[in-house]
Amino acid sequence: MHDLLGYLLFCAVLTAGGWALAGLMTRVYAAERTPLSPVFDPLERGFYRLAGIRADVSQGWKAYALAVLVFNLTGFVALYAILRLQGALPLNPDGIAGMPADLAFNTAISFVTNTNWQAYSGEAQLSYLAQMAGLTVQNFVSAATGMAVGIAVIRGFTGERGAGLGNFWADMTRSVLYVLMPLSVVVALVLAVQGVPQTLLGAVHATTVEGADQVIARGPAAAQIAIKQLGTNGGGFFGVNSAHPFENPTVLSNMVQCLSILLIPVAFCFVFGRMAQDRRQGWAIFAAMGVMFVLGLVVIWWGETGGTAVLGLGTNMEGKEQRFGAGLSALWAAATTAASNGSVNAMHDSFMPLSGLVEMVNMMIGEVVFGGVGAGLYGMLLYVVLAVFLAGLMVGRTPEYLGRKIEAREVTLAMLAFLSMPFGILAGGAISASVPAALASVQEAGPHGLSEILYAYSSAIGNNGSAFGGFGAATQWQTTTLGLLMLLGRYAIIVPMLSIAGSLGAKQRAAVTSGTFPTHGPLFVTLLILTVAILGALTFFPVLALGPIAEQTALAAGHSF
Amino acid sequence: MLTLFRPALVLLAGMTLLTGLAYPLAITAIAQALVPAAANGSLIVQDGSVIGSRLIAQDFAGARYLHPRPSAAAFSAMPSGASNLGPSSATLRREVAARRSAWEAANGGTAPVDAVTASGSGLDPQISPANAHGQAARIAAARGLPLAEVSRIIAAHTESRWLGLYGEPRVNVLLTNLALDAATPVAPAAAN
Numbered sequence: 001m002h003d004l005l006g007y008l009l010f011c012a013v014l015t016a017g018g019w020a021l022a023g024l025m026t027r028v029y030a031a032e033r034t035p036l037s038p039v040f041d042p043l044e045r046g047f048y049r050l051a052g053i054r055a056d057v058s059q060g061w062k063a064y065a066l067a068v069l070v071f072n073l074t075g076f077v078a079l080y081a082i083l084r085l086q087g088a089l090p091l092n093p094d095g096i097a098g099m100p101a102d103l104a105f106n107t108a109i110s111f112v113t114n115t116n117w118q119a120y121s122g123e124a125q126l127s128y129l130a131q132m133a134g135l136t137v138q139n140f141v142s143a144a145t146g147m148a149v150g151i152a153v154i155r156g157f158t159g160e161r162g163a164g165l166g167n168f169w170a171d172m173t174r175s176v177l178y179v180l181m182p183l184s185v186v187v188a189l190v191l192a193v194q195g196v197p198q199t200l201l202g203a204v205h206a207t208t209v210e211g212a213d214q215v216i217a218r219g220p221a222a223a224q225i226a227i228k229q230l231g232t233n234g235g236g237f238f239g240v241n242s243a244h245p246f247e248n249p250t251v252l253s254n255m256v257q258c259l260s261i262l263l264i265p266v267a268f269c270f271v272f273g274r275m276a277q278d279r280r281q282g283w284a285i286f287a288a289m290g291v292m293f294v295l296g297l298v299v300i301w302w303g304e305t306g307g308t309a310v311l312g313l314g315t316n317m318e319g320k321e322q323r324f325g326a327g328l329s330a331l332w333a334a335a336t337t338a339a340s341n342g343s344v345n346a347m348h349d350s351f352m353p354l355s356g357l358v359e360m361v362n363m364m365i366g367e368v369v370f371g372g373v374g375a376g377l378y379g380m381l382l383y384v385v386l387a388v389f390l391a392g393l394m395v396g397r398t399p400e401y402l403g404r405k406i407e408a409r410e411v412t413l414a415m416l417a418f419l420s421m422p423f424g425i426l427a428g429g430a431i432s433a434s435v436p437a438a439l440a441s442v443q444e445a446g447p448h449g450l451s452e453i454l455y456a457y458s459s460a461i462g463n464n465g466s467a468f469g470g471f472g473a474a475t476q477w478q479t480t481t482l483g484l485l486m487l488l489g490r491y492a493i494i495v496p497m498l499s500i501a502g503s504l505g506a507k508q509r510a511a512v513t514s515g516t517f518p519t520h521g522p523l524f525v526t527l528l529i530l531t532v533a534i535l536g537a538l539t540f541f542p543v544l545a546l547g548p549i550a551e552q553t554a555l556a557a558g559h560s561f
Numbered sequence: 562m563l564t565l566f567r568p569a570l571v572l573l574a575g576m577t578l579l580t581g582l583a584y585p586l587a588i589t590a591i592a593q594a595l596v597p598a599a600a601n602g603s604l605i606v607q608d609g610s611v612i613g614s615r616l617i618a619q620d621f622a623g624a625r626y627l628h629p630r631p632s633a634a635a636f637s638a639m640p641s642g643a644s645n646l647g648p649s650s651a652t653l654r655r656e657v658a659a660r661r662s663a664w665e666a667a668n669g670g671t672a673p674v675d676a677v678t679a680s681g682s683g684l685d686p687q688i689s690p691a692n693a694h695g696q697a698a699r700i701a702a703a704r705g706l707p708l709a710e711v712s713r714i715i716a717a718h719t720e721s722r723w724l725g726l727y728g729e730p731r732v733n734v735l736l737t738n739l740a741l742d743a744a745t746p747v748a749p750a751a752a753n
Contacts, residue, residue, distance in 0.1 A: 006726035043579075051571035052564070066565070074569040078577075121640040133581035140580040141573070169568050176576060181584065192592035195616055198600045200589060203639055206604070206611040208619040209626070209738060215639040216614055218602040222592060223585040240641040243681030245616040246602065251728035307674065308648050311657055314674030318653065319643050322630065322675050322687040325729030329681075346681045349645035350653075448647035470645035551649050560651040 003301060003327035010331065011294070014259060015286075018266030021179075022282075025267055026274045028178045029151045029171060031055070040177040047173055055173075058164030061502025064152050065495050067168035068145060072112050075138055080108040082134040083126075092127035093202030094217075099125065106479035111138035113490035114146055114372055116228070116235030116342055116465040117482065119473040123217035123238050128200060135235060136224045140184075143231025143264075143373045144175035149494050150268055150374025153381060156501025157402055158276040161508060165501055179264070180230060188226035190256055195249035196222040221246060229260035232372040234342030234465045242332070242345040243321055251323055254345060258332055261341045265370035268377040276402055280520035285380055288528040289338075292369045296358040297334035303352035304330045308555065319347030330355070337362035340372030342465025349443075349452065349468035353555060356451055356468070357548035363455075363462035365536030366421050366493070372463060378497045380528075385414040385500065387524070387531040391517050401519060403509035410500050417496040422539050424461030424485045429453050429543070437477045443470030446561025447550035454547050456482065461489035605735070613735055618684045621738060624667075624703040625745075627688070627696055627715075629734045630675055631660055634683035644679045668699050687731035690719050704745045714740050 027034050048055050059067065082089070083104040087097040099107065103119055110117040116139075120126065126135070148171035155165050192198045197218040206214045221237040225247055228235060242248040242257060269289065273282020304326040307316045315326035324332070329346035336343055337359040348359055362369055368379040384401060389411050392399030399406040432438040432453050441456075442449040452471040459466055460482040467473060473482065510516075518524060554561075592600040603615040613619045618629040620636045634642035646653035657677045664672040673691040693715045701708040718737040721730050 002722065002726050006724075009726065047572060047575050050575070051568040053568050067568070070565050071569045071572070074566065074573050078573060121642075123638075124640040132585045133577055136585060137573075137577045137581040141576050169572060173572065176580065181580070184584070185588070188588045189591060189595075192588065192600055193596050195599045195603050197602045198585075198589050198592040199602070201601065204602060204604060204611055206613045206619075208613050209735070209742075210619075210621060210623060212620060212636075214613060214617075214619055214636065216602060216604075216617055217639040217641075220585045220589055222600075223588040227580075238641055238682075240643060240682045240684075243643070244641055245618075245682060245684055245686050246614075249603075249616050251723040255723075255727060310648065310654050311674055311678055312661065312672070316648070317674045317678040317680075318646065318648075318657075319679065319681045321681050321685050322689055322731045323685075323728050328728060344681075347643040347645050349647055350643070352648050443645065444647045444650055446649055448649050451647070468645065468647075469643060470647070551647070555649050560649050560654050 003305065006327065007297065007331060010255070010258070014262055014266055017259065017263055019270050021263060021267040022270030022274060025179060025271050028174050031170070034178055036178055036182055044173055044177055048169070051169065053167070053169045055167050055170035058166055059168060061156070061165055061498045064165045064168050065498045068149060068494060069491065071168070071172065072145060075141060076108050076112045079111060079134050079138055080104050082130050083107055086127040086130040089127065089129050091129035091132070091200065093200070096125060096127045102476045102479040103474060106483040109483045109486050110465065111135055111233070111235060112142055113463055113486045114142040114231070114233060114340070114375070115460065115463040115486045116233040117460060117467065117473070117486065118235055118239070118465070119479055121239030122236055123219070128219055131224055131237065132220060136227060139224065139227040139231050139233045139235070140176050140180055141172065143180060143227070143233060144172045146372050146374035147175040147179070147264070148172045148374065149498065150377045153378040153497050153501040154272050154275050156505035157381065157404070159505055162506060165498065165505065180227060183230050184223070184226040187230060187256060187260055188222045191225055191253055192222040194253040195246070196225060196253065197246055198222040218246065225257070226260070228343060229257045229341065230264060232261065232265065232339050232341045234336065236343060242343050243347065248345055251328070254324060254328055254332070258335055261335045261339050261343070262370055264373045265339050265376045268374060272377060278520070281402065284520045284525050285377070287525045289369050289380065291525070291529060292532065293334065293338050296338065296362055296369070297331065299358045300333050300351070300355040301327065301330040303355040306352070308352065310560070316350070316352055319350030321346065333359055336466055337464060338369035338371070340367035340375060340462065340464050342459065344466050347469050348455070348466060349470045353451070353548040353551040356455065357544055359466070360455055360458050360544065360548070361537055361540070363458040363464045364421060364425060364540045365532050366418070367462045367464060368532060375463070379493065382414050382417055382493070382497060383528060383532050383535070385410055386418070386535065387528045388517065388519065390531060391527060395517070397515060400510060400516060403512065404504045404507045405510065409503055413496040413500050417493045418535065420488055420492040421461055424489060425454065425457045425540065426543065428461070428481060428485055429457040432457065432481070435477070437475070441472040441475055441478050443472070444561065447547050447554065448561065451547040451551065454543060457485065460485040463489050605739070615733070615736060616686050618686045619735060621734065624699055626738045626741070627693055627700065627732070627734050630685045630688055631677070631679045632683040633679040636683065638684055641682050641684055643681050643683055668696050670695050686735060687733050690715070690730050690732055693732040693737070700741065704741065706745060710744065711741065714744060
């Protein structure tokens, strides 16, 4: 009972926080003054002058997309170089060597695409310089890239005809300076007070009470963990992520981090409503996402608190921390897979089969239940395009959204973007399930082994980054294929969505008549949820039947593998 | 080309200085000034040497001590790790059965679920109050302390739910063991 009351309070605080943040964000992207302008305005203008940018010049969709790609390519090259060379660079008190090429390739893509899949263990394989100047930077700018694209897509859907999508460089810079940075400073300091280390000293050697040697890794963790959650990045400072008592020491630190995961994605719904100058549109999308979030949360909570006969009476505590128990582990699992974050405070591989199913479905539908910062909203707008198209087919009228006609070009692009998910999960997973070099990564026998593959491929193409940790992701096969899928999952959605936004933004807005299908009421919210369920979930139902559903059935019959 | 890459290079360099150096170093400076103990890993120092961290589990096997939750990574904090065994795993079934019989042989009674499952981090510093009180009789006998005294020390180190809603009740193993040592009028060396 206390779990459910706790969830209710959490959702209320989250909604209020997102709503309040949306007001600030709308002003930030309209280049209006905000409370932090006196601090950051000179810095912002300095950046633009050095970079040769005119921030007030609005770009078309092609120029915007090209800027995204060039910026992320530059980030990839820089991060790859740091990871390879970290052994020879400063701020490396534990003497950690450079990363091998395939792992550095995987890690660099992972952080540039906001996936933050960890095929490495942070405390053992990264220097402090790589954590700070490498990963933390990409935590900020990959999140800012997603936010910029989200805003650009909103401008295309809602803006004046022919106004363009805005300026990528300015949107990215403002995302960092006025949204991510101030929130990160606050969260980092709260975490440090709670006991998250923030030090440049190396690992400490302890002699335990019973006389054993224990090497305790630490480092500048609090600063990175704050942005890891706020930017829906999710890559941990430590290998076991936010289950580690240094990464997430208290119940308070857990709640602050959990809130940080969903805060900006929730705010984006309300930013959409504000920029559309019709807040009901934002509430409708928020409602659709919220219903799916709560449904998933309840299933995971039911599974984890119910436990399993294998463990005896009580909750499923394998892979969970005592301070969080089943209740807060379930909340985190729902939030991190919904929001494209991918950090964990408990080991998903050890969750009950149907909990794992919800986690996978959250990723397979394309991370649109709040989703990644910016990315969740433009992912959901993809389903909106398809939903109004379906509604148009049913009534035999050209579909419209926010007064703009949805035509063959938009629907084609939306379907192309949508297809990247089944391609990555079904084709990628099928190949991985039949190639011996790939099968070596699977830890578990029986249907749970298939779930491990499915989870990994869903996480990579969905840019989530969480894993069934028993899956050995550090082989050359997996670092390469999953790396390529992360690229596909990011840019095969960004480019078509920017193109749709560009095309809608060039259209005349039609007047609202009695024949217009309203896109803010409960009818539309239901239609949107059903579109996500039918298109997203049913594509994957057959393979889910072979994985988690088969495992649940076997477990109920008392089988183990 | 240059017009395309110049903004990318300049902004990446600027962001690296701002978010990759200035931000973490500023947070380091503030945290070290405000909460130096927490910022350096909540270490516990006895007689000039570090015996562990308040937040990081260490192994206790002796009968005189509260035992932590099982660790899949043998209490390694470099690197940390979990079992990642799935609910239908036969290995998990065997491990849980072995832990259950070991716990019940040592303490009597029924093993609570947190005593038979490996934690997420392998470094979980806390156990459930049921687990702690289940071990109290064994500890009291090994130390020659009254059971009520051991129970009192455990109760004094029990934390409850935050706001009555969040998290589970828990007992920090290392801090409780240090308090037990302080309450036992025998030098630890003599007891060993």
